[in-house]
Amino acid sequence: MPHTNPLPAIGITALGAYAPDKVVTNADFEARLDTNDEWIVSHTGIRERRFVVDGEFSSHLGVRAVEAMLARFPDALEGVDTVVCATATPDALFPATAALIAGQVGLRGAAAFDLSAACSGFVYGCSVAHALVMSGAAKKVLMIGADTLSRIVDQDDRGTAILFGDGAGAVVIGEVPAGYGFESFVLGADSAGADSLYIRCLADRLPSGLNMGQFTGMNGREVFKFAVRVMVESGREAMQKAGLGAQDVDWIIPHQANIRIIQPACERFGIPMDKAVVNLDRYGNTSAASVPLALDEACRDGRIQDGQQVLLVAFGGGLSWAASTLKWYDHAAHLARQAAETEVTA
Template sequence: MTASPIPGTRPSLGITALGTYAPPRRVTNADFEARIDTNAEWIESRTGIRERRFAAPDEYTSDVGVGAVRDLLARDPDALLEVDAVICATVSPDALMPSTAALIAMQVGLTGAAAFDLSTACSGFVYGLSVAQGLILAGTARRGLVVGAEALSKIVDQDDRNTAILFGDGGGAAVVGPVPQGYGFQHFVLGADGAGGSSLYLRCAAPRLPGGFEMGETVGMNGREVFKFAVRVLGDSGNEVLAKTGLSSADVDWLVPHQANIRIIEAACERVGMPLSKTVVNLGRYGNTSSATVPLALREALDDGRIRDGQQLLLVAFGGGLSWAASTMKWWGGAPSLVARAEREAVGV
């Protein structure tokens, strides 16, 4: 096991535990045929989605987030030790206040930890990883819990063919903390362009955006504009973060993209120079779960053995804002308790 970093040097930080949750209710493409002008084959051919999960009537985003944390704890009961910051990335919070992060923290035994929500839509989980890293490096937190959780079925117009067929519910939870040297996060690229806000939005207090764009009451999307933006920004941000890390696409073992649309993923792969065979795709079973797509895809690839210890990963995502996020990281397959043990052994304790 690699020894602890030399005092005064930047510690290596990464994901030390990861859990996910998807509500049990499956909604297939065929379920939309009786209600809106579409058919199952049309949906799958244009999006790659076959089914998605919907939360129960009395199940909301905090419940989904807690489900992901409980899965994390089932995999590593000690995963939350020393966690003193909780970040929830979501666009479907239970309430604007209290934060969904605080509600999750309360239910998983982290009352008293710093807790706040982060709103960058589908790029939120990768944003959250970067924020957690920053809090730890600043000395504000020892470990962070980053939750990407959504109950999008509650805020999407289920009679709108443009959006209803795309979105599902789900959650992922990751602990960010020390990992052995040479592993963990390498670089992040984050960005946003509010001028594109009218292409993907959800109204809150204001009826219109700056410039006078009138918003509807549910999620609104200009699919053509979002597609063009997504393909460009996923490729550009992925290439930018690879350059910052000193890597090329040939050095990447797995690309883990936001799961929005199979055509977007295919086009983004081409721009980054990654084959689809080295790209984690589980869109067909979950649809677009916004901030939960990256952890859901990452956990699935870990469980089936595709992603292994020491492999080079590239995470890319885009979302409302319009926002984008990318990260390079070298996966470490240990657990927080093993890091603590390595640290003790390094100093002879």
């Protein structure tokens, strides 16, 4: 019989994140909008968020996230030949924000392109990166989620201004030891919900005929109903594809949109809230940066350990949804163990 090679295990080998220095608290909105800290916290879970300043754009945040990754994983970019940036707020329609980032982090000449799936973008991007490596089209992929939503949200609109912040997260996706890495992906979109969450670019109206204004448009009630449903449905499907049940999940990393979405979703999953990584109180909804910001934080503070089962779930404009399961590969822990074993045998 012909010899067949087993499919490689593909996962995250390094990660980093960055949020701008400018902190915008709920008190800043109290001064000019008909709202207050108590209402914002009780209805969203958000206490503060980060905003870019003049001259700062998504590419700047992406570069900072990569630099944060390199500070912990100095060799992370060795062998990277493709850069993908998930963003709803690119610096320009072209050149790609991914290309702008690549040129500033020493990856000039790498394939580079942007991906638009709004808040689902990071998980979408991980799926694309996984497929590129699995097919042999790429050796290693630098995957970035970066958004500066403060630039496209009407800061005088109480319904949206309080929700969004800016940030970026970066990961390198490549081969990992057998038994680790991504196990399943579920992606989807339904343009029937486009009127509920959108950002204008070139067209002044959607195919439905809805006239779009200058800023982000959102129907909060419809997005809420959609979000809870698709997060649960896609997450369950991803777990089923991987042969997992809710009891097998060590950590869930949900899109950080609203605590009132995360709590019922976890309840329907049967996953306790103490297994959910939540940092939206400090960052708000950072769109494509949301999941990697939370993932990076939970890895840095030691919550996510080598070999643990992680579930990523997100939703966003499109309306889109995405979920993935992976067994976490702690590259730093493996390197430390190898160093200790080498020292013992020396």
